[in-house]
Amino acid sequence: MLASIKSRLIVWFLLISSAVFAGLGFTVYFELKGIVTGAVDSHLHSEVQLMAGLIRLEGSEFHAELSEVAVGDYSVPLSGHYYQVVLEGGRVLARSPSLSIAGVSLPLAAPAARALPQPAYRTMTGPDKKALRLHEESFEIGGKTVTVQAAETLADAYAILASFRYILIASVAAVFLISAAVIFFVTNFSLRVLGVFTGQIERITEKNLNERLGVINLATELKPLALSFNTMLERLEASFERQRRFLSDASHELRTPTTVVKSYCDVTLRRARTPADYREALEKISRTAGRMAAIIEKILAAARLESQIFSMKFGDVGLRSVMEDVVRLLRDFAGSHSIALTLALEGEDSIVSGDRERLTEVFTNIVDNAIRYNRPGGRVDVETAVEGGWAKVTVIDTGSGIPEGDTGKIFERFYRSDETRARVAGSGLGLSIARTIVEAHGGRVSVESAVGRGSTFTVLLPRK
Numbered sequence: 273m274l275a276s277i278k279s280r281l282i283v284w285f286l287l288i289s290s291a292v293f294a295g296l297g298f299t300v301y302f303e304l305k306g307i308v309t310g311a312v313d314s315h316l317h318s319e320v321q322l323m324a325g326l327i328r329l330e331g332s333e334f335h336a337e338l339s340e341v342a343v344g345d346y347s348v349p350l351s352g353h354y355y356q357v358v359l360e361g362g363r364v365l366a367r368s369p370s371l372s373i374a375g376v377s378l379p380l381a382a383p384a385a386r387a388l389p390q391p392a393y394r395t396m397t398g399p400d401k402k403a404l405r406l407h408e409e410s411f412e413i414g415g416k417t418v419t420v421q422a423a424e425t426l427a428d429a430y431a432i433l434a435s436f437r438y439i440l441i442a443s444v445a446a447v448f449l450i451s452a453a454v455i456f457f458v459t460n461f462s463l464r465v466l467g468v469f470t471g472q473i474e475r476i477t478e479k480n481l482n483e484r485l486g487v488i489n490l491a492t493e494l495k496p497l498a499l500s501f502n503t504m505l506e507r508l509e510a511s512f513e514r515q516r517r518f519l520s521d522a523s524h525e526l527r528t529p530t531t532v533v534k535s536y537c538d539v540t541l542r543r544a545r546t547p548a549d550y551r552e553a554l555e556k557i558s559r560t561a562g563r564m565a566a567i568i569e570k571i572l573a574a575a576r577l578e579s580q581i582f583s584m585k586f587g588d589v590g591l592r593s594v595m596e597d598v599v600r601l602l603r604d605f606a607g608s609h610s611i612a613l614t615l616a617l618e619g620e621d622s623i624v625s626g627d628r629e630r631l632t633e634v635f636t637n638i639v640d641n642a643i644r645y646n647r648p649g650g651r652v653d654v655e656t657a658v659e660g661g662w663a664k665v666t667v668i669d670t671g672s673g674i675p676e677g678d679t680g681k682i683f684e685r686f687y688r689s690d691e692t693r694a695r696v697a698g699s700g701l702g703l704s705i706a707r708t709i710v711e712a713h714g715g716r717v718s719v720e721s722a723v724g725r726g727s728t729f730t731v732l733l734p735r736k
């Protein structure tokens with residue numbers, strides 16, 4: 273039940289407010305009780321002082337002139353207002369008519385009316401079986417002890433306290449119920465927008481990923497949620513778009529060689545051929561199929577990269593040794609193209625945080641291109657250097673160069689310049705894979721080129 277924000281709010285509010293109200297209620301109640309009893313006590317005290325002043329000793333006899341006092345409530349039997357004057361030895365000198373008529377007496381605090389060291393106040397059950405407040409004080413008159421008692425019922429005070437208790441309980445209950453209802457409605461109202469949210473989210477599928485959640489008029493607390501969700505949608509949309517484009521580009525790339533194979537077959541089968549013709553046709557088909565296989569291989573590699581880009585194994589990688597591996601790997605290939613491949617390692621080694629295998633793939637691709645798009649007798653010079661916080665690798669070739677308008681496009685998937693498309697086999701995926709890997713390492717790759725003179729590829733990776 274407490275899984276919902278609404279019930280948590282209500283339960284917490286009720287728990288806290290009940291603790292506060294209970295504490296407050298008890299404090300006020302006991303304060304009030306103290307005040308009421310205090311008022312009764314001070315009245316009893318002045319009554320006792322008044323009566324003590326009216327007691328005289330004539331000879332050896334005590335006289336109490338209490339006729340003026342013995343009126344009003346003191347004269348009504350069991351009215352709850354009593355007094356009593358007791359002499360040493362327990363003889364009652366005088367008592368209020370309310371006691372004498374009822375034939376009862378007030379109990380003494382000390383037996384036989386010994387002098388009380390201190391005036392005493394007690395709450396007890398009175399003759400009328402109701403709570404009674406009794407004040408008792410001893411006085412020295414003519415060397416003898418006279419104890420004066422005055423009592424007053426607490427029934428009225430308790431009645432006031434009881435009504436206060438009822439009012440307190442009733443108002444706390446009312447506050448409880450009203451607050452719970454208010455919280456319920458306010459949270460219901462505020463959280464309704466979450467329902468609208470859910471509705472909007474439920475409507476979003478892969479077909480309308482361009483839709484966004486409305487953030488205008490949204491509660492401040494919910495805005496970050498909506499904005500994060502929108503950012504996530506943006507990323508998803510971009511990723512879906514990339515996948516869609518990749519699929520259509522891949523099918524487009526494969527369509528040409530498939531058509532070529534199909535037309536070789538159709539043309540060859542149109543009439544009877546000599547074994548030499550069949551051989552030639554099969555060789556062409558085999559070459560095209562080989563190209564297709566290479567393209568499919570790259571497509572698979574690119575697709576794999578998409579899913580692996582977030583699970584690359586990062587570690588400390590020394591760039592020098594990576595470049596040494598790449599050059600060793602491609603030395604024979606360069607030789608077969610009559611290209612001189614050199615490696616110059618300037619300054620200190622650069623350690624980067626990266627996936628060694630993937631970084632090797634990046635540089636293999638770039639150096640491989642520099643060899644393939646070169647001229648016989650040309651050069652490929654690989655250099656490593658440090659530039660501020662960056663590790664820099666440059667691959668300089670003396671190849672065909674890239675037309676100015678194409679330098680921005682060669683990193684796009686499946687892009688191949690018209691000139692190389694006719695001359696050199698390839699998939700147009702190598703550089704796009706390279707750029708994805710470099711960017712996943714927080715780096716940049718760029719190219720400068722002059723047609724006919726050659727190109728310089730530069731890779732910058734953040735140093736550790």
Ligand code: ADP
Pocket residue numbers: 637641642643645669671672673674682687688689692693697698699700701702703704727
């Ligand atoms: P592929 O080499 O399989 O065609 P890439 O993505 O590696 O795919 O390269 C894309 C295109 O960029 C190549 O087809 C080529 O036109 C151009 N290119 C890449 N490297 C060079 C280079 N060193 N010199 C000239 N052109 C290049």
